[in-house]
Every structure is written in structure tokens, then in C-alpha cells.
Amino acid sequence: MATKIGIIGMGRIGNVHYKNLKQMSGITIEYICDIKADDTWEEKYPEAGKVVTDYHEVLESSDVEAVLICVPTNLHPSFIIDAANAGKAIFCEKPVGFNNEDILKAYKVVKDTGVVFQVGFNRRFDDSFDRIVDYRDAGNLGQPQVLKITSRDPEPPSLDYVKVSGGIFMDMTIHDFDMARFISGQEVESLHVFGNVLIEPEIKQYNDIDTAIITLKFKNGMLGVIDNSRKAVYGYDQRIELFGSEGMAHADNVLDSQTTYASKNGVVGDKPMWFFLQRYMKAYAKETKSFFEAVHGEHDVECTFEDGIRAIRLAEAAKESLKTGNEVKVKDIF
Amino acid sequence: MATKIGIIGMGRIGNVHYKNLKQMSGITIEYICDIKADDTWEEKYPEAGKVVTDYHEVLESSDVEAVLICVPTNLHPSFIIDAANAGKAIFCEKPVGFNNEDILKAYKVVKDTGVVFQVGFNRRFDDSFDRIVDYRDAGNLGQPQVLKITSRDPEPPSLDYVKVSGGIFMDMTIHDFDMARFISGQEVESLHVFGNVLIEPEIKQYNDIDTAIITLKFKNGMLGVIDNSRKAVYGYDQRIELFGSEGMAHADNVLDSQTTYASKNGVVGDKPMWFFLQRYMKAYAKETKSFFEAVHGEHDVECTFEDGIRAIRLAEAAKESLKTGNEVKVKDIF
Amino acid sequence: MATKIGIIGMGRIGNVHYKNLKQMSGITIEYICDIKADDTWEEKYPEAGKVVTDYHEVLESSDVEAVLICVPTNLHPSFIIDAANAGKAIFCEKPVGFNNEDILKAYKVVKDTGVVFQVGFNRRFDDSFDRIVDYRDAGNLGQPQVLKITSRDPEPPSLDYVKVSGGIFMDMTIHDFDMARFISGQEVESLHVFGNVLIEPEIKQYNDIDTAIITLKFKNGMLGVIDNSRKAVYGYDQRIELFGSEGMAHADNVLDSQTTYASKNGVVGDKPMWFFLQRYMKAYAKETKSFFEAVHGEHDVECTFEDGIRAIRLAEAAKESLKTGNEVKVKDIF
Amino acid sequence: MATKIGIIGMGRIGNVHYKNLKQMSGITIEYICDIKADDTWEEKYPEAGKVVTDYHEVLESSDVEAVLICVPTNLHPSFIIDAANAGKAIFCEKPVGFNNEDILKAYKVVKDTGVVFQVGFNRRFDDSFDRIVDYRDAGNLGQPQVLKITSRDPEPPSLDYVKVSGGIFMDMTIHDFDMARFISGQEVESLHVFGNVLIEPEIKQYNDIDTAIITLKFKNGMLGVIDNSRKAVYGYDQRIELFGSEGMAHADNVLDSQTTYASKNGVVGDKPMWFFLQRYMKAYAKETKSFFEAVHGEHDVECTFEDGIRAIRLAEAAKESLKTGNEVKVKDIF
Known part of the structure; x- marks a missing residue:
């Protein structure tokens, strides 16, 4: 059965992951989430199950097993904390945050909840x-x-x-x-x-x-x-x-x-x-593949x-x- | 709306096309067809709508717009003739045949029916x-x-x-x-x-x-x-x-x-x-993409x-x- | 003691050898010979002992141990024959001749006299x-x-x-x-x-x-x-x-x-x-060096x-x- | 007429220059000088006019126009001073010295005498x-x-x-x-x-x-x-x-x-x-060639x-x- 996932933040890098994940066997993109999303997005992202603007919807879905956090860096720590508390496996773009105190708080929650966590060093x-x-x-x-x-x-x-x-x-x-x-x-x-x-x-x-x-x-x-x-x-x-x-x-x-x-x-x-979208196109696909392998317990997070x-x-x-x-x-x- | 297609012949090269096409936007693999297909194939090829052993089934489906002919070379001409007569756009693997008389017969039918035809020089x-x-x-x-x-x-x-x-x-x-x-x-x-x-x-x-x-x-x-x-x-x-x-x-x-x-x-x-599956992996994807563009009238067959x-x-x-x-x-x- | 030599024919390739040989330890350029030589050549070729227009002078010198034949190809065979009969070691530019009968005659004289002979495949x-x-x-x-x-x-x-x-x-x-x-x-x-x-x-x-x-x-x-x-x-x-x-x-x-x-x-x-003067500059020096090693019995002609x-x-x-x-x-x- | 020169110091780099200079048109190696030189050196260095152990002999020769200083670095400044005072053009190996006071003294003498001076950055x-x-x-x-x-x-x-x-x-x-x-x-x-x-x-x-x-x-x-x-x-x-x-x-x-x-x-x-003798072989020849061009006023010291x-x-x-x-x-x- 396919792993259901959500992508939170559909900027440049969110779109890279969307493109890779819609082609990946065993993955269903259940949600994409962006505060700018509107009615035209369902057509724009036909492989996405649902398009939402509030990431809490994604985290509250019991179907969703893993999320990719692709929002601006300053938001990373709070989104990580919410996702970890919701028990989701987390792939978070780099850097994990700007503010050190926030980063360490997020780190503690991830450790305490024991969710799978990978940072996006493609x-x-x-x-x-x-x-x-x-x-x-x-x-x-x-x-x-x-x-x-x-x-x-x-x-x-x-x-x-x-x-x-x-x-x-x-x-x-x-x-x-x-x-x-x-x-x-x-x-x-x-x-x-x-x-x-x-x-x-x-x-x-x-x-x-x-x-x-x-x-x-x-x-x-x-x-x-x-x-x-x-x-x-x-x-x-x-x-x-x-x-x-x-x-x-x-x-x-x-x-x-x-x-x-x-x-x-x-x-x-x-x-x-x-640029990076050309040079690392294949690496982006491999990093999310590796993340889902870690989610499935096939190996440690890389x-x-x-x-x-x-x-x-x-x-x-x-x-x-x-x-x-x-x-x-x-x-x-x- | 997605173009519905069938792949006829699931040997090495049929599988290459299957892999590429299941990732291609706007394409639905309605049929895969192979005389060796059995009950296990539906699991093996989850993206295929139907698995059949008789290619006539594929040709008779009014949904199917195009077929990829990946059977042994000696069968190419007769399959081409049947597919052309069924009005399907045809992508045929190389060489188009062994027997010259058969090849020219197939060529004539393709010309007469006016179906889109591309040969697989990847x-x-x-x-x-x-x-x-x-x-x-x-x-x-x-x-x-x-x-x-x-x-x-x-x-x-x-x-x-x-x-x-x-x-x-x-x-x-x-x-x-x-x-x-x-x-x-x-x-x-x-x-x-x-x-x-x-x-x-x-x-x-x-x-x-x-x-x-x-x-x-x-x-x-x-x-x-x-x-x-x-x-x-x-x-x-x-x-x-x-x-x-x-x-x-x-x-x-x-x-x-x-x-x-x-x-x-x-x-x-x-x-x-x-070998060719590594070196030309990207070229295989591009050739079928180009074929479907020709099917959609975006450019001549290349x-x-x-x-x-x-x-x-x-x-x-x-x-x-x-x-x-x-x-x-x-x-x-x- | 230095080996005394003569260069016969001072066209492009004769000059290449002159330039290399004047820098080679153990070699003295006793003669250069060219039918076009005139009074200005002694200054032009300061390292040459004597400048002559008749190659017989070179062959008649008992000091000269070896000659480099760099005249036009049609003259190669007769010059080879004369040099071999004079007992000189011979380095001859390629090709060894145009006329087959003449080439084989020269070949026979070289074999009979037993002089060292090298052809210029640089x-x-x-x-x-x-x-x-x-x-x-x-x-x-x-x-x-x-x-x-x-x-x-x-x-x-x-x-x-x-x-x-x-x-x-x-x-x-x-x-x-x-x-x-x-x-x-x-x-x-x-x-x-x-x-x-x-x-x-x-x-x-x-x-x-x-x-x-x-x-x-x-x-x-x-x-x-x-x-x-x-x-x-x-x-x-x-x-x-x-x-x-x-x-x-x-x-x-x-x-x-x-x-x-x-x-x-x-x-x-x-x-x-x-062109060849740039690409093979070093090879030209090595081929004449190898020739003189063969003259001195250090190895067979290459x-x-x-x-x-x-x-x-x-x-x-x-x-x-x-x-x-x-x-x-x-x-x-x- | 050939420029007469002396090489002072016949270690590894002195020998490199000897080998290049004996092949250079217009240069006569009038002296080589080394405190370790003995009777066997005349045979070892056939192209050298005289072999001496005291560099003052080289500097005192009115024939010698230029010297190459290839002695150990600590001796460079005093040798430079003596050579400059003797009016010789100077090629000195790198570094020009260890002791700063000595270097600046040598520098002053070179400037005052106006002799041509080149340092050996090959x-x-x-x-x-x-x-x-x-x-x-x-x-x-x-x-x-x-x-x-x-x-x-x-x-x-x-x-x-x-x-x-x-x-x-x-x-x-x-x-x-x-x-x-x-x-x-x-x-x-x-x-x-x-x-x-x-x-x-x-x-x-x-x-x-x-x-x-x-x-x-x-x-x-x-x-x-x-x-x-x-x-x-x-x-x-x-x-x-x-x-x-x-x-x-x-x-x-x-x-x-x-x-x-x-x-x-x-x-x-x-x-x-x-190593450097292979990689920079050609550069060593070019640097001394450039030095002698500067000596002859063809261009500034490089x-x-x-x-x-x-x-x-x-x-x-x-x-x-x-x-x-x-x-x-x-x-x-x-």
C-alpha cells in the first residue's frame, strides 16, 4: 500500500519534490499545502489529492504518514514541532532554522517523539x-x-x-x-x-x-x-x-x-x-527516495x-x- | 484529458517504455499485452489499466489512441498492419521488420490509413x-x-x-x-x-x-x-x-x-x-514523449x-x- | 670522441635535424650539403663545420661516419647506394623512394655493405x-x-x-x-x-x-x-x-x-x-638520437x-x- | 658574437642551467665554478671553457658578461654584491636570500651599479x-x-x-x-x-x-x-x-x-x-633565454x-x- 504524504510549502523547492514524488512508486501525494493556494491549483497539481492553505489540515489527517516542510526557514522550527507532535515523519529543507533556541526546542521534540527526521542536504x-x-x-x-x-x-x-x-x-x-x-x-x-x-x-x-x-x-x-x-x-x-x-x-x-x-x-x-535544479535533479529524487526508505525502516536516516x-x-x-x-x-x- | 495507450510486447524494451510512460504526464497506460502475461502481472504492473495476452483486445478498445509495438521483429509488419487498420497511432521498435515484402506491405497500409507512425531509433x-x-x-x-x-x-x-x-x-x-x-x-x-x-x-x-x-x-x-x-x-x-x-x-x-x-x-x-539502458535512459523517455507530441499534432514525427x-x-x-x-x-x- | 656526421639536403626536414643535432652531445656536424648553398650559409649554419653543394664531398670525407639523407624522394635510392658504398651509416627520410626497382637496388646495396640504415618514421x-x-x-x-x-x-x-x-x-x-x-x-x-x-x-x-x-x-x-x-x-x-x-x-x-x-x-x-614541427619536435630529436645509438651498437635500428x-x-x-x-x-x- | 657566461654553483639547478645553456645559440659557457669541482669535471662538463673552484676567478674574467648564481641561498647576497661590483649581469636563483639586511644591501648594490638582474622564478x-x-x-x-x-x-x-x-x-x-x-x-x-x-x-x-x-x-x-x-x-x-x-x-x-x-x-x-625538472624543463630554458635577451637589451627583465x-x-x-x-x-x- 502506498505511503500517503503531504508537501507543506509549494515554493521552488516544494515544486521540485512534488515533481519527483508524483513519479515515485509507492507514494501518494495526499495533500499539498500553501498559504497562497487557490482554486486554480487543483488543475495545476493534478496528482495532489487535496490542496489546502492551512498546514494543520495536513497534520490532522490520520492518513498522512509523512510531511515535507518546504516553508521559509524562519518557520521551520514551529512546523517541525507541530508535525512531530502529530507523529508524522518529517523531511525538512535546509537550514533547519535561524534562531538557535527555536532549533533546539524543535530538536528536543523530534527526539522525544522519536519521529523519523531528515534534513534536505541534497x-x-x-x-x-x-x-x-x-x-x-x-x-x-x-x-x-x-x-x-x-x-x-x-x-x-x-x-x-x-x-x-x-x-x-x-x-x-x-x-x-x-x-x-x-x-x-x-x-x-x-x-x-x-x-x-x-x-x-x-x-x-x-x-x-x-x-x-x-x-x-x-x-x-x-x-x-x-x-x-x-x-x-x-x-x-x-x-x-x-x-x-x-x-x-x-x-x-x-x-x-x-x-x-x-x-x-x-x-x-x-x-x-x-544551476542546482539541473545539476542536482537526480540527487533531489534520491534524497526523498532515501527518506521514504528510512520511514519504512529500510535503513537509518542519511x-x-x-x-x-x-x-x-x-x-x-x-x-x-x-x-x-x-x-x-x-x-x-x- | 490523458491519452490512453497500450504497450504490446513486454520484453526488455517494453518494460523500458512502461517505466517511462507511467511517469509521463498526460498518458494513461490502458493496456499492457504479452502472450506470457498471467495473474501475477496486475501486481507487477500496478499502473497498467488492464493486462491482456491477445493484442487484438488492445486494438479493439476504442479508448486506446496509440500503441507501442515491442514484440519480436518478425512480428512487426503484421502487428503494424493490424494497428494501422484499427486507426491507432503506432510507435514500433527497430527494425521495422526482417522480410522486405512484409515491410513494404505494412508501409503501404500505414501510408493509406494515414496513422501517425514512429520507429524506435532512440x-x-x-x-x-x-x-x-x-x-x-x-x-x-x-x-x-x-x-x-x-x-x-x-x-x-x-x-x-x-x-x-x-x-x-x-x-x-x-x-x-x-x-x-x-x-x-x-x-x-x-x-x-x-x-x-x-x-x-x-x-x-x-x-x-x-x-x-x-x-x-x-x-x-x-x-x-x-x-x-x-x-x-x-x-x-x-x-x-x-x-x-x-x-x-x-x-x-x-x-x-x-x-x-x-x-x-x-x-x-x-x-x-x-549499456543502452543506462546511457540512453533519458533518450528513451524523450523519444516516447516526442511520439506523443506528434500524436497530438505538435510537430512532425521525428x-x-x-x-x-x-x-x-x-x-x-x-x-x-x-x-x-x-x-x-x-x-x-x- | 664525437661522431662526425653530414646532413645532405637542407630543406625543411634537413633543418629540423640540423637544429636537433647541433644540440646533441657527442655529435659534430662536420658537413651540411645542399645544391642551393652559397656563401651566406656559413653564417646561417654556424655549427656546421663545412658547407658544400656536392654530396660526394661528404661521402669522400673519411671523418664522416654517418649521413642524413634529406633530399627529394626521387633521389633517395641513388644517394643511399652511394652512401652505403662509401661505408656510411645512413638515416634516410621517408619514403625511401618512388620507383620500386630503384628502391630494391638500394636495399640490396645496404644489405650487402651491412651499413646501419634507418628510415625516418618519426x-x-x-x-x-x-x-x-x-x-x-x-x-x-x-x-x-x-x-x-x-x-x-x-x-x-x-x-x-x-x-x-x-x-x-x-x-x-x-x-x-x-x-x-x-x-x-x-x-x-x-x-x-x-x-x-x-x-x-x-x-x-x-x-x-x-x-x-x-x-x-x-x-x-x-x-x-x-x-x-x-x-x-x-x-x-x-x-x-x-x-x-x-x-x-x-x-x-x-x-x-x-x-x-x-x-x-x-x-x-x-x-x-x-603541425608536425610542433607536435613531433621531441620525436624528431629522439629518432636521430636512436639512430646514433644504433650506429654505436647500443641497440638495433628501430x-x-x-x-x-x-x-x-x-x-x-x-x-x-x-x-x-x-x-x-x-x-x-x- | 657569443655572450660569454659563468655558472657559479653546480648543484641540481646549476646543472639544469648548464644543460640548457650549452644548447643555446649565442651563448658560450666560459666558466663553471663549484667548490667541489675536481680534475674529473673537465670531462664531465665538456662544453665548459674552464672549471674553477673560486668564483672570484669568474668575476675577474673580463670576457664574462653574465653569471648565474646557483649557490646555497644564504650565500646569495654576498655573491650578488661581488658580481654586481664586477659589473656582471646577474641571474640569481630563488630565494634571493634569507637574511633581510643582507638582501637589502645586495639590492642596493644592484640598483647602484645598474647591472641587469633576474631572479629565478621559472x-x-x-x-x-x-x-x-x-x-x-x-x-x-x-x-x-x-x-x-x-x-x-x-x-x-x-x-x-x-x-x-x-x-x-x-x-x-x-x-x-x-x-x-x-x-x-x-x-x-x-x-x-x-x-x-x-x-x-x-x-x-x-x-x-x-x-x-x-x-x-x-x-x-x-x-x-x-x-x-x-x-x-x-x-x-x-x-x-x-x-x-x-x-x-x-x-x-x-x-x-x-x-x-x-x-x-x-x-x-x-x-x-x-617533478619540477620534468614539468618545468621547458620553462627553465625559457627563463634563461629571457635573461639573455634582457642582457642584450631586447626587453626588460621579466x-x-x-x-x-x-x-x-x-x-x-x-x-x-x-x-x-x-x-x-x-x-x-x-
Whole structure:
């Protein structure tokens, strides 16, 4: 029998999950929920059983076994608490929240109720990045020593979005912070940031930056570096490299096609896939598939609440380092 | 309203189409049909409206608008005739038949009835190959002069399959023959074959070969070459190159991931995707999508009955060249 | 003590050898010889001991141990005979001659006198091609099955040159014929040619072509294909691939640099090195170094008179196949 | 007429220059000088006019126009002063010295005497790195924003060498510091270091490290990062990337060959060239060629004394940052 689910919040990422889930065997989208939903949505979302504007309706349905929380970040903690108290399995988009007190409250409720909880770090499900972990786990890299992550967006977000984004570290680098932990299998001890506004001067008024290099010192002694830019004209630049005593695994960009064109001006290859919806399309499908497998007890959750909080701790440390110019120790979950 | 369809023949390729179509918006799989179907199939194919063993049932349903013919090749012509006479739009797997007289009969009925007809040359829908055509059509290659196709399977088919396959040219090279026409946009005037049995000696008893190099002379004077092997240990090797007066477009293999591993033994990249179900997964979805768009009158069929017959004419010429050792002129459709 | 040598014929390739040899330890360029030499040459070639116009002077010098014959091809046989009779070790440019009777006469004198003789197939000394042979000899490829050579010049020769070149097979493909034997380690049984004039219509008046695909059937059953073009706008295209039962070795083009440029138009890499003087610069130095090692008895000649004749036999067969349209058996040395 | 030169110090790098210079047109190696030279050296260095043990002999020769100083770093300043006072053009290996007072004294004498002076930052003459600068200067990158340098040796130096090396920043990173300035065309304002001993524990007793990540803040606001390791098992890893508002130029490693091997284990490419003598062989020849062109007044020196001192200032700042854990401002020349 199919698992009945609800998607709460039908923004860009809610729609990604809708598209993937309507194609997934064994899943029935019983509800979609959005405060902006109106009469036209039933036609727009034909695979959705019911369209509602109040998420309590979803949580009150005894048919619904699991919910995907895709509302704005500041709402995550309260929605998590309500869903956990309603006994629903929860998939929550990243970051799990902005306010630390709220996050820890939500965390406590999730632990107390024992519901299945997964945070949406989709890049953990990318084939090329997973391959690095395969090499690491097989011992092919020996002792890991240096981790390098390049993460550049093809275009900066709108200033309206920047305003509510939580800043580059919480909004964009948070994925890289999670990758730093996931790819290395290690925790970060401290970090140091150099950042600047080189792309969009207007961003300064929001105390934000658009270009950053973050260096990491891991607890086991290994070192790491993340470089971020809000605008790479050639497309979404997502490369990771793990260097160790016995070798290096390097994940290069995924291109639009494998076709090159040689002319008197050189040999041109295709660009990296444009943005996250292209590059990580398959990873998004895999992360929700994995979530439902965890809901069905087939394996542990691959991306836990703790992972969600630790990434936030890294973002907080980065913010402080940018402000003070100093190396900053990364805090623990509590 | 959804288009209702039937899939006739649920072998390997019928299942590929089933999987794609059940995820396609606007399509309802009203019937699946296979002579081997039994009571367990309704559970096995939950998205199929009805499971039947006699394809006449499918054709007689007035709900069904289109059928996919995925039965063994020798049955294609008669199934095409019946489906056309029933007024169904037809998607037929390649090759359209073995016996020339039967093929032409089926062709006539399709023309007379005027039903939409598409042949299953899935590679026309591969992103990397399409990119070559884009470069050609944009004039970036100037006057095309040389076409090169490398097409190697990862493992030879079973001898049982070889027996009924129609031979390497009809079974395997037929895709490359279609690609030769599609990528160049030109017709082949004559061809010459060198072939041998280098992989599986047993294949000889069926008058077949497993390794071939076919050279092509196009009507417009350009030249081409196809090299085939039934066994590339490193995986499915599918590369195409179109060389012209102003440049060359080259489609390389699609790999399992973009991750490399550098060690003291060299720098290892991932292998080409294993076989056609991996490499062309997306192309299979695109070809049926394109078929239904043609059914709905959104554009012309991208892969016509004529294309199906011309590829067969090339396969027939190749067979003759292998036998006689001579250059052989390629026959017209009739 | 340095080996004293003479270079006979100071055209393009004579100058290449001059440049390499003046830098080679243990070599003294005692003579350069060219019928066009005049008083200005002593300044132009400061490292040359003497500049002469008559090659007999070089051969008569008892100091000279070895000569490099770089005169036009039609003169090769008589110069070889004179040099062999003078007891000089001989390095002769490819092809060893045009007229078969003359070639065999020269061959006999070389055998009778027992002088060291090397023919100038420089590509045997290219690092990337040698690497294919390494893989083959190490057994990494298993049983070789298919050989593929792409060989395209960046620009066609002048019509003046075409006139005396001996035709594309004797002038250009001869290198590829030698590579076919060298890379495979096998002899060719027969071949078939498709050729055309697609680049320079004027070439037709000399009964020559500018585009060709030559397929090869080897004595051990393996197959091969060479594709030639006189004009690749993106530069000198020199790729070789040897495919076998256990793997494939593929030598790609050598580029001007390893630097790519990613912009909104794609990712551009550098072009292949422009032409043979760039791509094979290092190979030219290695071939003469190897020759002098053979002169000093350090190893056998790596590229023999027999190799020179066999390549010519392949060129002759290609000419015939182009004329008749038939598969042609390759003749033995005698 | 040939320029007469002397090479002072015949260690590893002195021998590299000897080998290049003996092949260079217009150069006569009048002297080689080394305190360890003995009677056997005349045979060992046949192209050297005279072999001496006291460098004053070289400086006193009125024939000698230029000297290459290849002695241990601590001797550089006094040798520079003597050579400048003798009116010789000077090519001095990097770094120009260890002791700041001595360096500035030498700098003053060079300026006062006006002799031509070049420091041996060979990487400025690498084709792939130069290509990045070409793209930058052509405006293809727009406004440079992020510079990334990966620089890893294939094996750590001996502990004996580590002892006198001046530490990783002065010995190894100094090249990368120069590259940071050369590739960006900008000066560094401040830097921050994370470093550790992850490869050779014994190195700790010399207060040195073997793994480092250095982040750079440039005066114009752009950011940079250098990552160093003393041991990459796959060979010398030398990559540079300059990212800007309009594109990115990326110089990848130069490989031993362009040949790949595809087997059932993946597709293996050749490794990066083993170490600096392989990778930068051509760059070493180009840097001395450029020096002699500057000596002959054909162009300005491409790598000045100031460049040598600025790289040292960066190394000094890195040392301090490693010690204090803080961001450190880079000092000016004086």
C-alpha cells in the first residue's frame, strides 16, 4: 500500500519534490499545502489529492504518514514541532532554522517523539560526490589530509531574497559546510574567513558578502578550504576534491553534454549544468527516495537533525570570523 | 484529458517504455499485452489499466489512441498492419521488420490509413548526439566531410539471441546506420565492409560476425566509417564525430560520474555507462514523449517509417558486402 | 670522441635535424650539403663545420661516419647506394623512394655493405603513441582487435608540392601505414579505400585526393581504419586507438597548453599543436638520437629499410584500391 | 658574437642551467665554478671553457658578461654584491636570500651599479600559466576576483635539506607566492595560514610543516588561496585558476602522455609529470633565454629583484601567521 504524504510549502523547492514524488512508486501525494493556494491549483497539481492553505489540515489527517516542510526557514522550527507532535515523519529543507533556541526546542521534540527526521542536504545524494566517499571508504585515499570545495552559483539571488536569506553562509555555504563534514567524515574544529563584496555592491547594505574563502581545521588535523562566489558566468561550479596520503579523488562539474566543438578558435566543451535544479535533479529524487526508505525502516536516516545543526554551527562560526577577522572555534550542538 | 495507450510486447524494451510512460504526464497506460502475461502481472504492473495476452483486445478498445509495438521483429509488419487498420497511432521498435515484402506491405497500409507512425531509433534523442546536429545546423562545421561512429557493446548477446537477431548489421549496426543518416543529414550511396569473428567463435555457425568496420560513401561525396564490436570490456562505447570544412563536433562517452581518482598508478576516471539502458535512459523517455507530441499534432514525427526502411537497406547492403568483399550500392526504399 | 656526421639536403626536414643535432652531445656536424648553398650559409649554419653543394664531398670525407639523407624522394635510392658504398651509416627520410626497382637496388646495396640504415618514421618516437605499444606489450589490451588512426593536416600542401608528392598515400598516409604496423605489431593482408576531393578541387588535375578512409584487414584477423584529411581547421589531428579483448589504449592530441577558459559561451581548451614541427619536435630529436645509438651498437635500428618498403607497399595497394574500387592485397617486399 | 657566461654553483639547478645553456645559440659557457669541482669535471662538463673552484676567478674574467648564481641561498647576497661590483649581469636563483639586511644591501648594490638582474622564478615561463595571463590581459576574465593555486610536491625533501631550507614557505611556497602576484597582477595586502604536519612527523623538530592552506587578501579586494603538500603520491600537482567577473582560466597539470587506457577497472590517464625538472624543463630554458635577451637589451627583465623580495615578504608573513594564528599584513620591500 502506498505511503500517503503531504508537501507543506509549494515554493521552488516544494515544486521540485512534488515533481519527483508524483513519479515515485509507492507514494501518494495526499495533500499539498500553501498559504497562497487557490482554486486554480487543483488543475495545476493534478496528482495532489487535496490542496489546502492551512498546514494543520495536513497534520490532522490520520492518513498522512509523512510531511515535507518546504516553508521559509524562519518557520521551520514551529512546523517541525507541530508535525512531530502529530507523529508524522518529517523531511525538512535546509537550514533547519535561524534562531538557535527555536532549533533546539524543535530538536528536543523530534527526539522525544522519536519521529523519523531528515534534513534536505541534497548534495549528499549526488553521484559524483558519493564516488569520493566510496574511494575514501575503500581506503584508496589513505589518510585524508586536505579537502577542497569550490561552490559558485551562476547568478546572485535577488536583493529581496538576500534580505531574508540569513546571509551567504547560512543560505549558500551551508551546503558546503555539510559537504565538508560528509566528504571528510570528520568534524571541524575551527575556521577562518576572508570575504568581500565583488559582484553586487548593493548587497553590502544587508551586511552580506558575495565572495568568500573559508579555511577549515578539522579535529583530526586535516585541513580544508571552501571558495564561494555568487556569480560564475559559465554556470554552476560545483567541484570537490579530497586529497590523502595514498591518492586524491576529484569530482568535476557535470556538463550539459559530452560533445565538444573544435574550430580554429580552440576546442569548446559544454558548460556545467546551469544551476542546482539541473545539476542536482537526480540527487533531489534520491534524497526523498532515501527518506521514504528510512520511514519504512529500510535503513537509518542519511542526513540527520544533528547534521542540520552542525552545518548551522559552521555558518555561525563563519559569520563571526568574517566580522572579527580571527580564527573561530566551531561550537558543539548544545 | 490523458491519452490512453497500450504497450504490446513486454520484453526488455517494453518494460523500458512502461517505466517511462507511467511517469509521463498526460498518458494513461490502458493496456499492457504479452502472450506470457498471467495473474501475477496486475501486481507487477500496478499502473497498467488492464493486462491482456491477445493484442487484438488492445486494438479493439476504442479508448486506446496509440500503441507501442515491442514484440519480436518478425512480428512487426503484421502487428503494424493490424494497428494501422484499427486507426491507432503506432510507435514500433527497430527494425521495422526482417522480410522486405512484409515491410513494404505494412508501409503501404500505414501510408493509406494515414496513422501517425514512429520507429524506435532512440539515439536520435541523445543530448550529446543532438548537440552535433545543433553545431551542424548552425553552420559551425561548414561543409561536412567525414562522419565517424564508434559503437561497441559491453558484452555479446547470448547465442540464442544471435540466432534470431537477424545478424549484427540488422540488430546492432542498424542504430549506427540510422545515426549515419541522422547526424550527417545525408543519404548513403554505397558501402564496404570488413568483418570478422574475434570475440565469440560460436557465432560463426550462425553466419554472423562480432567485429566490423563499415565505410560509407554518401551521395553528396562525404565519407563515413562505423566500427562495431560486440564486446568492449570497459563498457558501452558510443562516440560520434562529424568533421567538416570549418570544424569538428565530437560526442564522447557519458560516464558513470565525473569523479577521478589519482594515485601512484595514474589518474582513473569512471567508465562509460554500462549499456543502452543506462546511457540512453533519458533518450528513451524523450523519444516516447516526442511520439506523443506528434500524436497530438505538435510537430512532425521525428523518426519515420522511411527512416526505418532506409536503415534496413543499409544493413542489407552491409550483409552483401561482407559476403562478396565488394563495395555495394545501397538500394532505395522500393 | 664525437661522431662526425653530414646532413645532405637542407630543406625543411634537413633543418629540423640540423637544429636537433647541433644540440646533441657527442655529435659534430662536420658537413651540411645542399645544391642551393652559397656563401651566406656559413653564417646561417654556424655549427656546421663545412658547407658544400656536392654530396660526394661528404661521402669522400673519411671523418664522416654517418649521413642524413634529406633530399627529394626521387633521389633517395641513388644517394643511399652511394652512401652505403662509401661505408656510411645512413638515416634516410621517408619514403625511401618512388620507383620500386630503384628502391630494391638500394636495399640490396645496404644489405650487402651491412651499413646501419634507418628510415625516418618519426612518429614511432612520439611519447603518446609509444605508450599504446607499452600497454600492448604489457598485455593490458589482451588480443588486439581493432586499430584506428585519425590523421589530419591543418592545411593542404601547395599544388606545386602536390605535383611531386607522389600522392596523398605516398606522402601523407605513409606515416599512418607505418603506424598501423608499428602500433599493432602486425602485417596488413589487404585494404580498401574510399577517397574524394572535398577540400581543394585543383588537386584533381594531379589525380590526387584530399580526403580518404582506408580500411585494413590484418594477417592475424584484426581490422583497422585510417581516416585522412588534408585540412583540419583546428590544427594537426593525430589520434590513435588500439582496441583489444581486455581494453583500449587511446592517444589523444597534444595541446598547446593545459589551460582552459570557461565563459558564458562554454569551456574552451587549447587546440592541438599546429603541425608536425610542433607536435613531433621531441620525436624528431629522439629518432636521430636512436639512430646514433644504433650506429654505436647500443641497440638495433628501430625503424628499418624493410619498414620503409612495407609502408610503400601499403601506399601502392591504396592507390590501386582507390582506382579500382576493390579490396587489394598488400604485396610483400619483393 | 657569443655572450660569454659563468655558472657559479653546480648543484641540481646549476646543472639544469648548464644543460640548457650549452644548447643555446649565442651563448658560450666560459666558466663553471663549484667548490667541489675536481680534475674529473673537465670531462664531465665538456662544453665548459674552464672549471674553477673560486668564483672570484669568474668575476675577474673580463670576457664574462653574465653569471648565474646557483649557490646555497644564504650565500646569495654576498655573491650578488661581488658580481654586481664586477659589473656582471646577474641571474640569481630563488630565494634571493634569507637574511633581510643582507638582501637589502645586495639590492642596493644592484640598483647602484645598474647591472641587469633576474631572479629565478621559472614558473613565470610555463606555457600553461602564461596562457592564464594571456586571457587576463585580453580582458577575457573581466575583473579578477578569486585566485587559486594548488602546489604539491611528489615527495618530501630529505630532513637534511629541510634543516637548511628556510622552511616550507621560503623554500616551496615562495614559488606560489610569486605566482600569486604574477597571475593576478596584484599585490597581497594580508594573509592567513592553517598548517600542519601530516606527512613526515620528523619535520616537526625543525619547526616546519608539510601541509598548508594559505589564504590571501589582495590590495584591490580580490581573494586567493594556495594549498601546499609535500607529498602527492600521484606526482607533481601544479594547478592554477583565476576566476573573474567574465570567466575563469584554469591551468591543469601537464601529463606524461595524452594516452589513456580503458579497461574493466575504469579509464586510466597518465600521471602529472613527476617533478619540477620534468614539468618545468621547458620553462627553465625559457627563463634563461629571457635573461639573455634582457642582457642584450631586447626587453626588460621579466622577473626583478623586487619580485624576489616581495615573495620573501609573503613567506615571512606566512611564517608569522602560522605562529600566531592571526591574519598578518604583508610588509613592503623596505
